[in-house]
Amino acid sequence: MLQRILAIARNTYRETVRDKILYNLILFALIMILSSIILSQLTLGNEDKVILDLGLSAISIFGMLIAIFIGIGLVYKELEKRTAYALLAKPVHRYELILGKYLGLLFTLLVNLAIMTVGLELALLYTGSIGLGGHLRVLPAVYLVFLSLALTTALALLFSTFSTPALSALFTFFLWLIGHFGKDLQNFGELTKSAPVGWICRVLYYVLPNLANFSMVDSRSIIKTAGYSSAIDPMAVAGSTLYSILYCAAILSLSIAIFMRRDFK
Amino acid sequence: MTIGNIRSVHPAMVVVEIENLTKDFSIGFWRKRPIRALDELCLQVHQGEIFGFLGPNGAGKSTTIKLLMHLLHPTSGRARILGEPVDKVSMHQRIGYLPENPYFYDYLTPAELLTYIGRLFGIRRSDLPQKVDMLLESVGLAESRNLQLRKFSKGMVQRIGIAQALINDPEIVFLDEPMSGLDPLGRMDVRRIILSLKSRGVTVFFSSHVLPDVEALCDRIAILNKGKLQEMGALDDILKVRIEGYEIILSGSRAEALEQIRTMCDEIRPMEDRLHLRVATRERMRSVIEFAFKHELDLISVSPIRRSLEEHFQRVVDSRQWAVGSGQ
Amino acid sequence: MKFGTGFSCLAIFIVCAALIKPVQDRLEARLGTPGQEPDLLYFSSPAVVKKMALGYDRIVADFYWMRVIQYYGRRDEADKRPVRYKNLSTLLDITTTLDPDLLDAYRAGSLFLSEADPVGAGQPEEGLKLLDKGIRAHPQEWRLWYDKGFIYYLFLRDYGKAGETWHAASRLASAPHWMEPLAAMSLSKGGAVEIAKVLWERQYRESARADVRENARNHLISFQVARDIWSLELLLEKYRAKTGSFPQTLRELIRGKALKIVDPLGAPYQYNPVTGAISLSPETKVRYLQVPDSYREALSVKE
Numbered sequence: 071m072l073q074r075i076l077a078i079a080r081n082t083y084r085e086t087v088r089d090k091i092l093y094n095l096i097l098f099a100l101i102m103i104l105s106s107i108i109l110s111q112l113t114l115g116n117e118d119k120v121i122l123d124l125g126l127s128a129i130s131i132f133g134m135l136i137a138i139f140i141g142i143g144l145v146y147k148e149l150e151k152r153t154a155y156a157l158l159a160k161p162v163h164r165y166e167l168i169l170g171k172y173l174g175l176l177f178t179l180l181v182n183l184a185i186m187t188v189g190l191e192l193a194l195l196y197t198g199s200i201g202l203g204g205h206l207r208v209l210p211a212v213y214l215v216f217l218s219l220a221l222t223t224a225l226a227l228l229f230s231t232f233s234t235p236a237l238s239a240l241f242t243f244f245l246w247l248i249g250h251f252g253k254d255l256q257n258f259g260e261l262t263k264s265a266p267v268g269w270i271c272r273v274l275y276y277v278l279p280n281l282a283n284f285s286m287v288d289s290r291s292i293i294k295t296a297g298y299s300s301a302i303d304p305m306a307v308a309g310s311t312l313y314s315i316l317y318c319a320a321i322l323s324l325s326i327a328i329f330m331r332r333d334f335k
Numbered sequence: 336m337t338i339g340n341i342r343s344v345h346p347a348m349v350v351v352e353i354e355n356l357t358k359d360f361s362i363g364f365w366r367k368r369p370i371r372a373l374d375e376l377c378l379q380v381h382q383g384e385i386f387g388f389l390g391p392n393g394a395g396k397s398t399t400i401k402l403l404m405h406l407l408h409p410t411s412g413r414a415r416i417l418g419e420p421v422d423k424v425s426m427h428q429r430i431g432y433l434p435e436n437p438y439f440y441d442y443l444t445p446a447e448l449l450t451y452i453g454r455l456f457g458i459r460r461s462d463l464p465q466k467v468d469m470l471l472e473s474v475g476l477a478e479s480r481n482l483q484l485r486k487f488s489k490g491m492v493q494r495i496g497i498a499q500a501l502i503n504d505p506e507i508v509f510l511d512e513p514m515s516g517l518d519p520l521g522r523m524d525v526r527r528i529i530l531s532l533k534s535r536g537v538t539v540f541f542s543s544h545v546l547p548d549v550e551a552l553c554d555r556i557a558i559l560n561k562g563k564l565q566e567m568g569a570l571d572d573i574l575k576v577r578i579e580g581y582e583i584i585l586s587g588s589r590a591e592a593l594e595q596i597r598t599m600c601d602e603i604r605p606m607e608d609r610l611h612l613r614v615a616t617r618e619r620m621r622s623v624i625e626f627a628f629k630h631e632l633d634l635i636s637v638s639p640i641r642r643s644l645e646e647h648f649q650r651v652v653d654s655r656q657w658a659v660g661s662g663q
Numbered sequence: 664m665k666f667g668t669g670f671s672c673l674a675i676f677i678v679c680a681a682l683i684k685p686v687q688d689r690l691e692a693r694l695g696t697p698g699q700e701p702d703l704l705y706f707s708s709p710a711v712v713k714k715m716a717l718g719y720d721r722i723v724a725d726f727y728w729m730r731v732i733q734y735y736g737r738r739d740e741a742d743k744r745p746v747r748y749k750n751l752s753t754l755l756d757i758t759t760t761l762d763p764d765l766l767d768a769y770r771a772g773s774l775f776l777s778e779a780d781p782v783g784a785g786q787p788e789e790g791l792k793l794l795d796k797g798i799r800a801h802p803q804e805w806r807l808w809y810d811k812g813f814i815y816y817l818f819l820r821d822y823g824k825a826g827e828t829w830h831a832a833s834r835l836a837s838a839p840h841w842m843e844p845l846a847a848m849s850l851s852k853g854g855a856v857e858i859a860k861v862l863w864e865r866q867y868r869e870s871a872r873a874d875v876r877e878n879a880r881n882h883l884i885s886f887q888v889a890r891d892i893w894s895l896e897l898l899l900e901k902y903r904a905k906t907g908s909f910p911q912t913l914r915e916l917i918r919g920k921a922l923k924i925v926d927p928l929g930a931p932y933q934y935n936p937v938t939g940a941i942s943l944s945p946e947t948k949v950r951y952l953q954v955p956d957s958y959r960e961a962l963s964v965k966e
Contacts, residue, residue, distance in 0.1 A: 159432035309690035320679035323672040334406040
């Protein structure tokens with residue numbers, strides 16, 4: 071079983087890594103990181119912070135775009151082009167197909183994140199003031215971005231099992247956006263006078279992906295200057311990892327259930 | 336609706352068994368009107384035979400094969416392949432499938448595709464290259480082994496489709512319109528492959544529109560129309576029953592013989608120095624032959640007129656009623 | 664086979680979904696609530712936000728107003744910030760730039776800005792600025808003028824300016840009839856505690872917002888407390904002058920007098936017989952808001 075999933079993952083990686091959209095997005099990301107160097111010159115003495123803030127945001131946003139653009143086609147293309155037909159007539163379970171595609175895309179994302187991180191580290195190296203510790207602390211930040219992308223990809227995949235690419239992209243992006251405002255939703259739920267609305271808000275808070283869980287490591291944690299730092303809490307990172315795993319597992323199992331029931335006409 | 340008798344002498348093993356298989360599709364978003372694509376199909380395929388599955392567009396042929404491949408879920412009924420229910424994924428290890436209008440990952444080369452599929456079957460990495468080469472050779476794609484599939488013609492895609500269906504040395508192959516899009520040479524190649532499969536004991540189940548091929552290849556056939564089975568049985572049985580008469584070719588006739596002959600025949604066609612006669616029954620045929628002897632006419636040939644499969648097909652499926660299907 | 668996978672999927676889904684809530688809660692507890700910057704969402708310029716709103720100004724304004732309420736209303740979160748309401752004026756500025764018709768933003772917003780720490784931002788000048796902005800947008804809205812005078816009177820103690828503002832307000836077509844006498848009183852008897860009480864009482868009676876009414880009520884209760892304590896202090900002084908020491912309990916002090924030794928919400932005042940100090944009990948439910956010392960004379964009940 072594992073062997074088949076990995077074979078499908080490898081094939082998916084091969085397919086997605088050659089996707090032209092990918093190259094454009096990475097190019098843009100690298101440009102953004104480059105321009106952050108220029109922008110940072112406008113702030114006096116705060117170059118590192120600006121580069122980190124802009125760079126991490128760029129990685130997060132472009133990572134999200136890659137996850138969505140490729141994720142929405144993962145299943146849809148297989149069915150639209152009917153390449154899945156020959157595949158499912160092999161001794162391949164439907165769930166193996168889903169998991170294989172998911173893992174393949176995750177690996178593509180990993181590679182892209184690595185490229186963008188290298189770009190960021192080079193930019194930081196250029197301004198030269200955060201030291202080895204700072205450079206190393208960038209990695210947990212990118213790791214958290216990866217966790218959030220795993221979540222986004224799972225959602226894109228879910229929609230891909232039953233919806234067209236356009237709608238899938240819309241829904242996934244919408245959920246990604248809402249995912250950043252979880253706290254506001256929770257507050258609204260507490261401040262509202264209507265009990266059912268409050269209850270709905272509370273439920274939604276847990277059901278919707280809570281992306282604020284992955285933003286705890288930012289420039290404050292990476293640059294450690296007196297009076298402007300917050301330590302990276304390994305337990306919190308572990309907690310975020312667990313959250314991501316649980317949420318992805320739930321979404322993937324839903325995707326598999328939908329995919330199993332589908333007729334392929 | 337007649338179901339032909341299974342006249343084989345040795346009761347061969349049933350490798351595909353379809354029992355009351357029914358498939359409804361719901362059309363429309365709000366008011367769901369189900370369209371019955373397949374209605375209570377019952378079918379058996381025997382081991383080692385070539386089974387032809389015929390029907391007009393929308394008859395339900397592709398639907399049947401997709402139900403067998405578990406790409407579709409049946410509304411009711413069951414099907415078994417090699418004794419296993421069709422939803423048992425491990426059974427796929429022993430079968431091959433060529434989809435209708437196949438499409439494969441166009442960024443791969445045939446070698447890469449076959450290697451990928453081979454891995455899915457669990458074929459060992461060390462065994463794969465040799466296997467892949469052999470297969471490509473057998474379907475005539477050896478020179479294009481490193482060409483990306485997006486550059487392939489339809490005929491070439493069909494061939495790689497056959498190759499991927501055979502990579503696991505299946506016991507039974509399901510081919511959905513294997514001849515479509517092929518030129519006559521390609522069709523001959525496919526015929527050759529199918530026959531060679533049979534010689535190796537592989538059961539072949541294929542659906543087709545190309546009736547001459549079916550006529551040439553199949554042991555047993557089934558005719559499907561509008562989701563319902565119209566006829567099933569050995570090809571010979573189905574066609575033999577319908578000998579419509581005999582064609583007799585004579586030459587060297589004389590005028591007064593012509594008149595006499597005309598009374599015995601249904602049809603006379605003079606062609607240069609020959610006479611093409613058509614008689615309906617055996618007795619008439621004998622009379623004509625005796626007459627020819629007596630009057631020293633040259634008997635060029637006598638052959639039974641069997642309804643071609645094409646004509647039979649058209650009669651079974653009234654061409655005016657070709658179903659407008661929602662796709663097979 | 665199909666059922667097997669289907670049930671596994673359902674099982675996995677249920678287990679994971681059920682675990683999400685506890686994990687999320689634990690994680691949040693660990694992380695604590697986010698600090699300063701997230702309040703402003705990276706944008707501190709109203710002009711920038713307006714551009715980003717892409718024409719959806721009103722609804723973005725609603726969103727920011729919601730943020731203001733949260734920012735101001737969540738005392739537990741505010742306690743964690745080094746400066747409690749540093750961003751309040753910016754948030755209000757953004758809100759009113761996006762939707763100049765949100766009257767509540769000007770009115771309640773200026774009030775929260777003007778209230779001293781820890782109740783508000785302690786920035787009455789910012790409150791005035793906000794009201795001026797509102798008045799520019801709605802020059803005929805007498806309530807904004809009234810609020811401006813309110814802030815002058817109660818927070819800046821500029822009774823003259825308060826009177827002037829109210830006087831200008833009384834000229835507006837829609838102004839209520841009591842505006843003119845209020846202006847006159849402020850100009851002539853500026854600093855009188857009655858005026859302050861009238862202002863808070865009016866707000867308590869008439870405001871549509873629960874939090875504003877609550878605030879006014881707290882002020883009125885504080886006046887009551889101040890009255891009680893100052894009056895008691897006077898009596899204590901008299902007692903000490905007569906006997907040379909303080910009484911053991913407050914009860915003997917007020918025998919026969921119409922004074923209270925229990926605060927308006929029921930907790931007895933704390934009294935130290937040695938030093939003669941009176942204050943609110945630590946268990947009090949009163950949210951005491953500073954009453955200016957200038958009212959001491961007026962509030963204390965004499966014999």
